[in-house]
Amino acid sequence: MLLSGVLIVDATDRLGWLAGRVLADLGADVVKLEPPGSDRSRAEWRAFNVNKRILEIDPQAAGGLSRIEELLRAADICLLTPPASIAGTRLDPLALRRDYPRLVVVAIRPFGGLGPRSTWRASDIELMAAGGAMALAGEPDGMPVRVSEPQSYGWAGAHAAIGALVALVRRDATGRGDLVDVSAQASVIAALSHAPAFVDLLGVEPTRAGTFMTGRSIKGARYRVFWPCRDGYINFIFYGGAAGRRTNEQLVAWMRQSGAELGGLAAIDWKSWDPTKADQAEVDAIEAPVAKFFARLTKREFLTEGHRREMLGYPVATVADIASDPQLEARGFFQTVAGSAERFCGSFAVIDGERPPLRHHPGAKFSAAPPSVAGPSATARPCAGARGGEKP
Amino acid sequence: MSAVAQALAGLKVLEFGGYAAGPHIGKVLANFGARTIHMESKERPDGFRIQYPPFKDDRPGYNRSGCFAFFNDSKYSVTVDLKKPAGVALARRMAQWCDLIIENMRPGVMERLGLGFSALAERNPRLVMLSTCNMGQTGPRSDQPGFGSQLSALAGMCELTGVPEGPPMLLYGPYIDYIASLLGASAALAGVIRSRQTGEGALIDLSQYECGLVFMGAALQEFFAGGRVPSRCGNDDPVAAPHGAFPCHDRQWVALSCWSDDDFAALARAIGEGNLAGEPRFATAPARRANSRALDAVISAWTGQRSAEAAAIALQAAGVAAYPVVSMAGLFSDPQLRARRQFRVRRHPEMGDHAYCYPGFDLAEAPGDIVGPAPCVGADNDFVFRDLIGLSEAEYDSYRQHGVFD
Numbered sequence: 001m002l003l004s005g006v007l008i009v010d011a012t013d014r015l016g017w018l019a020g021r022v023l024a025d026l027g028a029d030v031v032k033l034e035p036p037g038s039d040r041s042r043a044e045w046r047a048f049n050v051n052k053r054i055l056e057i058d059p060q061a062a063g064g065l066s067r068i069e070e071l072l073r074a075a076d077i078c079l080l081t082p083p084a085s086i087a088g089t090r091l092d093p094l095a096l097r098r099d100y101p102r103l104v105v106v107a108i109r110p111f112g113g114l115g116p117r118s119t120w121r122a123s124d125i126e127l128m129a130a131g132g133a134m135a136l137a138g139e140p141d142g143m144p145v146r147v148s149e150p151q152s153y154g155w156a157g158a159h160a161a162i163g164a165l166v167a168l169v170r171r172d173a174t175g176r177g178d179l180v181d182v183s184a185q186a187s188v189i190a191a192l193s194h195a196p197a198f199v200d201l202l203g204v205e206p207t208r209a210g211t212f213m214t215g216r217s218i219k220g221a222r223y224r225v226f227w228p229c230r231d232g233y234i235n236f237i238f239y240g241g242a243a244g245r246r247t248n249e250q251l252v253a254w255m256r257q258s259g260a261e262l263g264g265l266a267a268i269d270w271k272s273w274d275p276t277k278a279d280q281a282e283v284d285a286i287e288a289p290v291a292k293f294f295a296r297l298t299k300r301e302f303l304t305e306g307h308r309r310e311m312l313g314y315p316v317a318t319v320a321d322i323a324s325d326p327q328l329e330a331r332g333f334f335q336t337v338a339g340s341a342e343r344f345c346g347s348f349a350v351i352d353g354e355r356p357p358l359r360h361h362p363g364a365k366f367s368a369a370p371p372s373v374a375g376p377s378a379t380a381r382p383c384a385g386a387r388g389g390e391k392p
Numbered sequence: 393m394s395a396v397a398q399a400l401a402g403l404k405v406l407e408f409g410g411y412a413a414g415p416h417i418g419k420v421l422a423n424f425g426a427r428t429i430h431m432e433s434k435e436r437p438d439g440f441r442i443q444y445p446p447f448k449d450d451r452p453g454y455n456r457s458g459c460f461a462f463f464n465d466s467k468y469s470v471t472v473d474l475k476k477p478a479g480v481a482l483a484r485r486m487a488q489w490c491d492l493i494i495e496n497m498r499p500g501v502m503e504r505l506g507l508g509f510s511a512l513a514e515r516n517p518r519l520v521m522l523s524t525c526n527m528g529q530t531g532p533r534s535d536q537p538g539f540g541s542q543l544s545a546l547a548g549m550c551e552l553t554g555v556p557e558g559p560p561m562l563l564y565g566p567y568i569d570y571i572a573s574l575l576g577a578s579a580a581l582a583g584v585i586r587s588r589q590t591g592e593g594a595l596i597d598l599s600q601y602e603c604g605l606v607f608m609g610a611a612l613q614e615f616f617a618g619g620r621v622p623s624r625c626g627n628d629d630p631v632a633a634p635h636g637a638f639p640c641h642d643r644q645w646v647a648l649s650c651w652s653d654d655d656f657a658a659l660a661r662a663i664g665e666g667n668l669a670g671e672p673r674f675a676t677a678p679a680r681r682a683n684s685r686a687l688d689a690v691i692s693a694w695t696g697q698r699s700a701e702a703a704a705i706a707l708q709a710a711g712v713a714a715y716p717v718v719s720m721a722g723l724f725s726d727p728q729l730r731a732r733r734q735f736r737v738r739r740h741p742e743m744g745d746h747a748y749c750y751p752g753f754d755l756a757e758a759p760g761d762i763v764g765p766a767p768c769v770g771a772d773n774d775f776v777f778r779d780l781i782g783l784s785e786a787e788y789d790s791y792r793q794h795g796v797f798d
Contacts, residue, residue: 193565
């Protein structure tokens with residue numbers, strides 16, 4: 001495991017759960033602090049807290065706080081979502097930096113720790129709005145929308161994990177920890193691809209993408225992206241270039257072999273066809289027979305045959321489609337934890353030919369003796385000297 | 393740039409490939425001090441240089457692409473023609489020099505070029521190599537080509553974007569590629585950390601599809617637990633009500649949400665309708681959801697009288713979560729992002745002054761930076777090959793005569 005021997009204290013709420021999950025998947029030993037009796041049954045909690053161990057902290061009980069302190073003395077990284085507290089215990093990023101000089105403290109906040117709006121409240125929808133993502137999703141003239149499944153926490157957690165490791169690289173070289181300041185708003189900007197560059201370079205404001213591809217034809221034609229099929233939708237676009245040409249040729253061949261009406265498609269020489277020069281009437285003429293053809297297909301038929309023909313395009317998958325995708329099955333993406341049949345998304349990367357197994361069931365207790373330098377986390381370390389604990 | 397040594401100073405990164413999924417990783421590492429070399433060729437430059445707008449002054453050119461610049465600041469560019477045996481030989485030499493290789497070619501291409509991990513690791517056993525592609529390096533569909541813009545549909549995000557009665561919606565650009573590049577950056581750094589400790593390299597196989605599913609983890613978990621298949625629900629939320637985007641006087645929108653009855657009472661007071669919270673039709677979240685049309689009309693009447701900024705400021709002052717739906721232009725003027733120096737202007741040799749985007753995090757003691765503008769194609773051949781790789785004059789001339797730098 002790449003991060004074997006790295007001990008992480010995870011004191012985050014929903015905004016930061018993914019960071020610890022990512023680092024756990026890379027092999028770190030992640031201990032999540034939870035108050036006694038907290039709800040660990042929800043799917044969302046289980047998805048992002050599997051592979052961590054839980055340390056129940058009751059600050060009212062004798063020794064509760066000293067257990068956190070002991071753990072922090074041995075830890076390499078502490079993940080926080082200030083000002084969220086753990087059972088009434090506020091872990092202050094600056095105080096942690098002062099007390100544990102080798103510790104990498106990662107503070108994940110909606111708007112970061114600095115700036116005029118650093119104390120503003122936000123949930124996923126405000127963060128997707130604040131980071132620009134909602135401005136780009138929805139009908140061009142309609143209401144901006146978010147992805148119904150919260151994404152901003154993912155963007156924040158993914159950035160936080162990188163920040164933690166950037167600081168850990170430096171800590172290993174210099175002996176000094178650092179304070180990593182993560183802004184979820186700023187993290188969402190990664191979702192926008194290069195859209196902001198249009199404003200900066202040309203003064204052009206990209207708008208919501210809707211369901212059609214626009215801006216490719218000099219005659220203003222728009223290309224369909226989402227096509228109804230028998231059991232949902234297919235994402236398919238008439239592209240140009242070498243990849244588009246092959247796809248278009250293969251689609252027509254597939255339709256011909258299936259006995260489908262070709263209409264305006266039959267006459268097109270794809271070698272010379274250029275999507276940038278087509279007008280709307282031309283585009284409508286080639287799209288009409290395709291719409292009829294796709295309406296007869298299932299999503300899985302399109303996926304399978306499209307792959308066989310090396311075509312671009314994918315079905316618009318539901319979670320049910322994803323859960324039964326043979327590609328994911330072959331790569332062992334969905335995993336169980338020993339002793340339970342519950343399935344989870346496995347570790348996100350395959351390392352040296354193997355997907356690191358999930359080690360801890362969600363809610364597994366961190367039940368070892370109170371951690372110390374000589375405790376279980378230290379003995380697992382390949383280079384104990386490099387990561388030795390310290391007295392604050 | 394800070395006088396403090398950057399956190400990743402000394403880390404040597406070499407990139408093969410182009411577009412978004414590979415180069416975005418190297419950019420983030422370069423922002424924190426890694427020396428990142430982007431390898432392309434004059435014959436086949438990075439596709440982002442030529443295939444997609446925007447271009448400076450709307451005039452296409454290898455060194456005029458805003459799309460390329462956005463993901464390649466702070467790097468060095470070298471040109472090596474990998475179709476020539478001497479080019480491959482030079483690439484192998486560079487692979488001995490570096491700590492980390494990031495490549496996003498189609499599966500099998502690096503091996504066919506003689507640049508597969510096992511061949512390179514023989515000479516550089518500490519090497520970490522990250523290979524990122526659509527489907528991953530293995531599996532029945534590993535050979536399937538694809539664009540990130542369409543992969544977001546396969547990974548379930550498009551199905552969950554839009555209103556219930558309408559079709560699925562596009563997400564901008566190759567949305568999923570950036571999930572993979574960010575998770576990939578963590579994996580690459582984890583590989584570097586282990587390599588530095590143990591001397592052992594690593595091969596990281598990153599599937600952009602699988603990375604995207606990480607962001608769908610809760611929906612998948614719910615399906616595994618109870619078979620529920622979620623569908624797009626506009627801006628609704630199962631807990632919060634109201635929860636949505638409301639039109640404002642300035643043709644902008646404001647997003648807001650109430651997560652408790654207290655939140656709603658605060659919102660009602662802030663919009664001058666304090667009595668609403670006491671009405672049975674709005675007293676609880678289920679009641680507010682059942683009467684959402686009437687509630688949305690009341691909120692919209694208020695937001696419609698003011699700008700999105702003013703609405704958000706008033707609601708936040710009342711303790712209600714709210715923010716304008718920030719446009720792309722608005723990102724550059726947003727006071728919070730400005731305070732963080734989210735966009736930083738650097739002078740590009742051909743494009744002049746233009747803005748680069750900083751990552752979503754920073755380090756207090758060893759801050760990163762936009763270290764420099766995106767490089768012009770092959771701009772750093774001399775420096776990289778002579779000063780970093782250590783080619784002699786004779787070697788350098790020989791490569792040039794063989795057309796390796798073309």
